Amino acid sequence: MVFSSHLFLFYFLPAALLLYYGLPKWTRHFFLTVMSYIFYGWANPSFVFLMLLSTLIDYCCGLLLGRDPIEPGGPRTRRQLAALLVSVTSNLSLLAFFKYFNFGVDSYNQLIAAMGWESAQWDTLLRITLPLGISFYTFQSMSYAIDVYRGEAKPVRNFITFACYVSMYPQLVAGPIVRFREVALQLETRTHTLEKFGRGTAFFALGLAKKVILANPCGNIADQVFDAGSRSALDAWYGLAAYSFQIYFDFSAYSDMAIALGLMLGFVFPKNFDSPYRARSITEFWRRWHISLSTFLRDYLYIALGGNRRGTARTYANLMLVMLIGGLWHGASWNFVVWGGIHGGMLAAERALGNRSPLRRLPAGVGMAITFAIASLAWVFFRAATLPEALVYLANLSGPGTVQPGAALLSGIVYQPYYLISMALAAGITWSAPQTWDFTRHLTWPKTLWCAVLLLVSVALLMTQSYNPFIYFIF
Numbered sequence: 001m002v003f004s005s006h007l008f009l010f011y012f013l014p015a016a017l018l019l020y021y022g023l024p025k026w027t028r029h030f031f032l033t034v035m036s037y038i039f040y041g042w043a044n045p046s047f048v049f050l051m052l053l054s055t056l057i058d059y060c061c062g063l064l065l066g067r068d069p070i071e072p073g074g075p076r077t078r079r080q081l082a083a084l085l086v087s088v089t090s091n092l093s094l095l096a097f098f099k100y101f102n103f104g105v106d107s108y109n110q111l112i113a114a115m116g117w118e119s120a121q122w123d124t125l126l127r128i129t130l131p132l133g134i135s136f137y138t139f140q141s142m143s144y145a146i147d148v149y150r151g152e153a154k155p156v157r158n159f160i161t162f163a164c165y166v167s168m169y170p171q172l173v174a175g176p177i178v179r180f181r182e183v184a185l186q187l188e189t190r191t192h193t194l195e196k197f198g199r200g201t202a203f204f205a206l207g208l209a210k211k212v213i214l215a216n217p218c219g220n221i222a223d224q225v226f227d228a229g230s231r232s233a234l235d236a237w238y239g240l241a242a243y244s245f246q247i248y249f250d251f252s253a254y255s256d257m258a259i260a261l262g263l264m265l266g267f268v269f270p271k272n273f274d275s276p277y278r279a280r281s282i283t284e285f286w287r288r289w290h291i292s293l294s295t296f297l298r299d300y301l302y303i304a305l306g307g308n309r310r311g312t313a314r315t316y317a318n319l320m321l322v323m324l325i326g327g328l329w330h331g332a333s334w335n336f337v338v339w340g341g342i343h344g345g346m347l348a349a350e351r352a353l354g355n356r357s358p359l360r361r362l363p364a365g366v367g368m369a370i371t372f373a374i375a376s377l378a379w380v381f382f383r384a385a386t387l388p389e390a391l392v393y394l395a396n397l398s399g400p401g402t403v404q405p406g407a408a409l410l411s412g413i414v415y416q417p418y419y420l421i422s423m424a425l426a427a428g429i430t431w432s433a434p435q436t437w438d439f440t441r442h443l444t445w446p447k448t449l450w451c452a453v454l455l456l457v458s459v460a461l462l463m464t465q466s467y468n469p470f471i472y473f474i475f
Helices: 006-022 025-041 047-065 078-114 134-150 159-167 180-188 194-226 233-264 282-288 291-302 312-330 334-356 364-383 387-397 407-414 417-432 445-464
Strands: none
Touching (some): 006 025, 025 047, 134 159, 233 417, 334 387, 364 387
């Protein structure tokens, strides 16, 4: 079930909100947990047992951690260390098996075949189906045990409360990754005000508009260009820009709607996007893009590896390793490894250059344009199905090449007025419009009216669109 589906908008959400506010306060966490499991299990009910297993493990680990005193920076007992190891190992094992088993087997077989040892290939019929959202809820559940171990959060005694935190449907399958310490107090007590609900409704309207009005048509362009058998350099750049807009508006729209639903339920989730394409360097880009993931990797992986405390070479190695793992977190494919390597290399290079970085000396607009170009070129590996396809696409971007006569048909499709207007609108909003977070901070009547109009237009367009995927659902 996705937020932009008819089922969610017209049936699930109204019923969930009406019942949530109609029930006594003490039953709301239980009700929210039940609705979240229904939401999650709609596509494949068997996956709810996997999430329940992860939840049970971390809940028990939290109880074990809490049996001995925990002070920030203080000593830990063997039992506490064992509980932390069980939590981290079990979550990473679930993630590794369900997300990387097929990738590992395929990579091994390709390597063996390349070495001429076909007889040593692993011929298995076992193929694993990736459970939706496993990358998000395992990280979220694991963050609880780590926060408790560090003394940054208290263990939860009530299982329903903890299950509600792990499974909460607004951010369950595509984030933002909400760390336990960020909502621990809100799980104990939170306010439900008209102001919060109103801001949540406005947030949702803007998120749905970004998805339906901008991300979907840009995604149509990108799909046409990337899937074409032949494309000119101009078409390739046009398709790449379309994909850059699609992934930004698609993912930030989902985050907006997740934050919106949280507000309607009384929660305040962290901001996940901060106009990333206005960044003047890749370092700044990662302070603005998917903030909940970048801060998670910084706090739980980069700092755990030593951060920048163990010398220059180790700092660069840590940056590269974190980004490679971040790339693999997105998908089980060498394309994502390359994508992570590009960003890791850029982060290391910018850190090495410091104030000598050319990007810091250029006018703001030029720096922004170069950073957008670098991020977009890296998106080629994110979007292409295979490494060879990504390399062919990069070759198309570089200019000369054989263009088949049928490529003219592609131009006739992707340069239609509707798509050109969508691209212009996407560019204008990317670089000049206020963010949803700021726009909804103080709602006025004109802003409210604007959000209402956008909501109506988005719902009307939704009726006509068959193309409606969320990119981050596959992660």
